[in-house]
Amino acid sequence: MILGIDVGGTHTDAVLIDRFAVFKKAKVLTDERNLLNSLLAVTKALVDESTVDHLERVVLSTTISTNAIVQNKVDRVGMLVVNGPGLAPGLYDVHQDTYFMSGYINHRGMEIAGIDRMEAKRMRNRFRSEGIRNVGIVGKFSTRNPRQEIELQEIVHDQLLHVSLGHRMSGHLNFPRRIATTYLNESIWNLYQRFVQEVLHFVHTRGINVPIYILKADGGTFDISQSVEFPVQTILSGPAASIMGILTTAGCTCDAIALDIGGTTTDIAMFADGVPLFEPFGVTIEGHKTLIRGLRTRSIGVGGDSVVRFREGNLSIGPEREGPAAAFGGPFPTPTDAMIVLGMTGIGDPYKAAAAITPLADALHCTVAEASRAIFQEICNMITRHVRNFIEEINNQPVYTIHEMLDEKRLNPRHLYVVGGPAGFLAHELGRLLDCDAHVPVHAEAANAIGAALARTTAEMTLLADTEKQILTIGEEGYQTAIQPSFTMEDAIRIGSEKLKEKVLKMGAAEEDLEIDVVEAQEFNMVREFYTTGKNIRVKVQIKPGCISDLKKGSTPCR
Numbered sequence: 105m106i107l108g109i110d111v112g113g114t115h116t117d118a119v120l121i122d123r124f125a126v127f128k129k130a131k132v133l134t135d136e137r138n139l140l141n142s143l144l145a146v147t148k149a150l151v152d153e154s155t156v157d158h159l160e161r162v163v164l165s166t167t168i169s170t171n172a173i174v175q176n177k178v179d180r181v182g183m184l185v186v187n188g189p190g191l192a193p194g195l196y197d198v199h200q201d202t203y204f205m206s207g208y209i210n211h212r213g214m215e216i217a218g219i220d221r222m223e224a225k226r227m228r229n230r231f232r233s234e235g236i237r238n239v240g241i242v243g244k245f246s247t248r249n250p251r252q253e254i255e256l257q258e259i260v261h262d263q264l265l266h267v268s269l270g271h272r273m274s275g276h277l278n279f280p281r282r283i284a285t286t287y288l289n290e291s292i293w294n295l296y297q298r299f300v301q302e303v304l305h306f307v308h309t310r311g312i313n314v315p316i317y318i319l320k321a322d323g324g325t326f327d328i329s330q331s332v333e334f335p336v337q338t339i340l341s342g343p344a345a346s347i348m349g350i351l352t353t354a355g356c357t358c359d360a361i362a363l364d365i366g367g368t369t370t371d372i373a374m375f376a377d378g379v380p381l382f383e384p385f386g387v388t389i390e391g392h393k394t395l396i397r398g399l400r401t402r403s404i405g406v407g408g409d410s411v412v413r414f415r416e417g418n419l420s421i422g423p424e425r426e427g428p429a430a431a432f433g434g435p436f437p438t439p440t441d442a443m444i445v446l447g448m449t450g451i452g453d454p455y456k457a458a459a460a461i462t463p464l465a466d467a468l469h470c471t472v473a474e475a476s477r478a479i480f481q482e483i484c485n486m487i488t489r490h491v492r493n494f495i496e497e498i499n500n501q502p503v504y505t506i507h508e509m510l511d512e513k514r515l516n517p518r519h520l521y522v523v524g525g526p527a528g529f530l531a532h533e534l535g536r537l538l539d540c541d542a543h544v545p546v547h548a549e550a551a552n553a554i555g556a557a558l559a560r561t562t563a564e565m566t567l568l569a570d571t572e573k574q575i576l577t578i579g580e581e582g583y584q585t586a587i588q589p590s591f592t593m594e595d596a597i598r599i600g601s602e603k604l605k606e607k608v609l610k611m612g613a614a615e616e617d618l619e620i621d622v623v624e625a626q627e628f629n630m631v632r633e634f635y636t637t638g639k640n641i642r643v644k645v646q647i648k649p650g651c652i653s654d655l656k657k658g659s660t661p662c663r
């Protein structure tokens with residue numbers, strides 16, 4: 105059995121999957137002040153003494169990292185950047201606590217200028233005096249030689265809570281993106297490690313003794329204890345869960361739109377020929393361009409519990425959520441209240457819903473039913489506008505999927521898959537507006553939890569071989585070893601595949617789920633005084649995102 109849990113901003117959903125079929129599912133309100141309460145409540149409904157011994161693994165997805173960044177509830181981070189010659193410091197993504205340090209490793213991994221240890225000690229003392237306890241350290245070419253990042257860490261780590269090193273975040277050379285990724289990783293480290301402690305305490309409390317995983321932005325999982333060092337990998341975990349959920353339940357084989365409509369936000373994703381789109385160079389969040397590979401999504405502040413207001417003669421929905429719908433005792437009218445008034449659902453108190461919408465009806469000079477219809481239509485119109493803009497943006501750029509780049513591909517979706525609590529109420533109208541056949545996949549209300557439960561473990565690794573220096577470097581692992589001058593591209597691919605397999609097996613992957621893909625392979629001759637002196641070989645390998653298995657696929661067409 106597999107327990108999948110999605111900790112959302114409004115609800116925490118969970119499913120218990122037995123023999124790749126949904127055995128049980130549950131939903132509770134998320135207690136943002138005490139996530140442990142939500143985890144205990146939702147698990148209590150699914151796991152008892154008769155099932156706990158049959159669990160094989162637990163997988164979670166969460167919005168905690170994303171929400172902290174979006175709401176700017178992050179820690180202050182001191183950034184030490186070893187930039188060397190080249191671009192002016194002002195052109196990098198920096199903030200008030202970023203300091204540019206002496207020292208330089210060149211593009212071949214050779215140390216040209218050493219670290220000034222006294223300068224580093226002055227920065228350590230400055231951080232202490234200003235109360236900064238989280239630090240990120242990034243060198244321009246640290247992925248080719250991490251020595252100076254490690255040296256700086258050894259000097260400044262005393263009395264700090266944690267340090268993130270740029271070469272551990274990614275093997276990519278993109279320096280500005282590596283700075284942003286390292287900063288974000290450190291800014292949410294405290295919050296995330298407390299979340300992990302709560303999860304592990306919850307597991308102990310429930311007597312669960314199986315591997316625990318967390319979902320990443322690329323739709324893959326990794327061991328939750330290992331994830332503490334890399335919380336930035338869990339940004340956009342929630343949207344990734346919904347995409348994987350649709351992938352496992354809908355049976356999509358064509359261009360399609362995927363929507364996950366929750367209480368707080370709506371997540372938009374696209375499928376090209378049945379395969380989710382991908383951000384190969386790194387996702388962007390709140391203007392920070394990162395090196396975190398992820399599924400391509402767009403989140404908007406419109407959901408079933410978004411506040412509805414009358415502003416400047418028009419209805420305004422979201423992006424705020426101020427508690428539940430009025431029908432459940434909330435302080436403001438919401439789209440959920442409108443759907444209750446219209447008789448689309450029998451949940452909640454219809455009298456409270458109608459009472460909350462009455463002031464809006466008065467402002468619109470119409471009946472409560474007409475105002476409710478206008479609210480319903482407006483939320484559909486808003487989602488439709490964002491979807492169309494997203495499609496246009498994608499069609500103006502190269503299209504990448506989790507498997508490959510599709511040359512000259514233009515999305516032309518004719519199918520719409522909608523999951524989330526309000527899916528069944530909104531799908532038909534959204535399909536009409538988008539000129540698509542609308543479908544609600546099986547178990548749509550728990551798609552995120554299903555997607556998390558069935559996602560496979562993923563990872564990537566970048567190798568750089570310099571046959572002149574006779575050194576092989578794996579930047580993300582901080583690994584270097586000697587090689588022979590006769591080292592070849594085939595050797596690099598073989599070693600990369602072996603090392604990646606070792607890594608993901610330690611992360612908890614099953615060997616039968618490993619699909620290793622070579623996503624980059626480049627080889628350059630190095631010439632000195634008109635003679636070839638060696639080769640520079642670069643190889644990147646990955647485990648393809650995907651699912652360990654599909655549920656019995658199907659959907660309910662919306663007529």
